[in-house]
Amino acid sequence: MPDQALTLSEQILSHAVGHPVHAGDLVIVEVDRCMSHDSLTPEVIDSLRNELKAERVYDPDRIAVFIDHVAPAASVATADAQVLVRQWAREQGIRQFYDVGYGVCHVVMIEEGLVAPGQIAMGTDSHANAYGAVGAFGTGVGSRDMALTMATGRNWLRVPETIRVQVQGRFRPGVGPKDVSLYLCGLLGLDGASYQTVEFHGLDWLDLDGRETLCSMTTELGAKAGIIPPTGPAAADWGVPDWLALQEGAVYSRTIVLDLDALTPQVSMPYATDNVAAIAQVGDVPVDMVFIGTCTNGRLSDLQAAARILAGRHVAPNVRLLVIPASHRILSEATADGTLATLLAAGATLGTPGCGPCIGRHMGVIGAGETCLSTGNRNFRGRMGSPNGRVYLASAETAAATALAGFISDPSRL
C-alpha cells in the first residue's frame, strides 16, 4: 500500500522517477514518447542541429513524426519544409513516420498504439493531452522543449495538481462528450485548469473516441494533462500496468460533479472557447460553412453520428459542409460502412485526413464576414482564417443539424 494515495498523474510521474512524488514537486523524467508534426518539426530540427549540436537523437524509436498540419502541402514553402522533415526523419532512423494522408497526429498515435497506459508522452502540439484517453500522461510542449527531449531523452515537469470531474448518468440523445467539454470550458474558463490535470471519473462505459474528445479538450482549460482511468470495456486489451489505478483518498484541488442526464448541447461562440452557452440560448445563427473533423471530433463515431442525422436529407442551400476524417483508417472505415456515401449524398465534400482548416492555413479557411460552425477546439479571432470571420464550436451532431438547417440547430430536437 502506498503511504499516501496518489492521483493518476502522481502515479505516472512517481513510477517514472522511481519514488513517490506529489503535486508541486519538480521532477526530471524519461519521456517514453515524443510526437512532432510538420508545423514545428523544422524548428525542432534547427534547434537540434544548430543549438544543441545533436547529430543523433537519443532514441529514434521513441519518436513519431507526422505530416498533418498542412497536408498535402499548400505552397512551395510548406512543401520545402516537408522535404526537410522527411530527410531528417530518414537520416535519424525514425521508423514511426506518418506522411501526408495518415491523419491527425493525436488520433493516429492512439490508433497505432504508439502511446500506452502509464506512459509519459510529449508532443509539439497543445492537444497532446489527448493521450490521456488511454491512461497516458500526454502534454504539449514547444519546439525547443521537444529538441531538448529528443536530444536527451528526458525533460522537466512540475507534478500537477488534479481537478476531478465526477460524471454521473448517461447522455441524452443528441448530447455527447463534446458537450461535456464545452460545458466545462464555460464553467472553468480558459485557465480554469491551468498547470493542472483534469481526471474524469465515472466513465468506464465510455468508448475510446469519446475519451479522446474529453482529454484533448482539457487543453482549452489550460490543463497540463487530461486523463481518464484506463478501465472499462474500452480498456480491456490495453495492457494497463498494475500500479496504475484510482486510489481512494487521492487529493484533488477541486471536484466537479456533472450530471449527464441534465446536459444539453453546448456551443462555444466567438471569440473564445470559454464563451459557451446551451444551444437554446445561442439563437438561430446563420452559417456559411460547417466543418466536421479535427483531433477533437473527426473520428468514426463523429462521422457516423453526423450521417445518422443527414441520412436521406440534404444540407441547406448556401451552406458548404466540409468533412475531414481524422485519419486514413477512419476514412477507410467510413467508406466501408456506408457512412461516407451518406454524407456525400447529403452534399458534403471531403478533405485529406489531417488538420484541415482548423489552424486557418489551408483547405477551407473562412473569409471576412463568414461564419463557420466547426467540431474543432478553438475559435479565437483569426483561428480559421480571416480575423473578420466567426467560428462556433460544437459536436458533430450539432454540426450535422446545423448543416441541414443553415443556422445553428439543436440535434436533440430533431
Added chain:
Amino acid sequence: MATIWLFGDDIDTDQIVPGRYAPYMNSEAELGKYPFIEARPEFAREVQPGDVIVAGKNFGCGSSREYAPRALSVVGVAAIIAPSFARIFFRNSLNLGLRLFETDIRERVSDRQAVELDLARPGLLVAGEWLELPKPPVWLREAWAEGGIIQYYLNHGHLPLEEGA
C-alpha cells in the same frame, strides 16, 4: 528607456502570431513582422528593443507554437509582466530566455508609458517610482540568467534541477 505595451486578459497565441504567419508558412526571417499583426498592427512597426509587455491573466494561452514568444523575442521584447502565463507559453519563453514576471501591474502603468526596466534587481522605474518585480525560484532565475534552458544545458551538460553529471 523602454515603452510599456498594455494588453488584456487571455491573450491567445492566435493573436500573438496567427497560424498562417508561422515560419512554416513563410520564413523564419520574416517572423519579426508578425507579432500581433492582426490584433494590434502598430506593435510590430513601433516596438523597440527593450520594450515591456504588461498584460492580464493567462497570457499566451492556446497553441504550443514557440514562434509566438519567439516573435516577441525577435523584436526585442525584454520582459512580459502578467499575473499568470499559460503553461506552454511559460516553458517556451524559458527555453528562449524571454523573461516573464508573474505579477499584476496593470493599474500601475499606462499603455505606451516610458519606463526603465532593471532585469537584475528586478524592477521597473515608473514615473520616478520603483516597482519591485517578483523574483522567480532560484533554478528558474539561473536558467534565465544563462539565456534559457537550452543554453543552461549547453553550459552545464545537464538540465536545471539535475545533479551535475
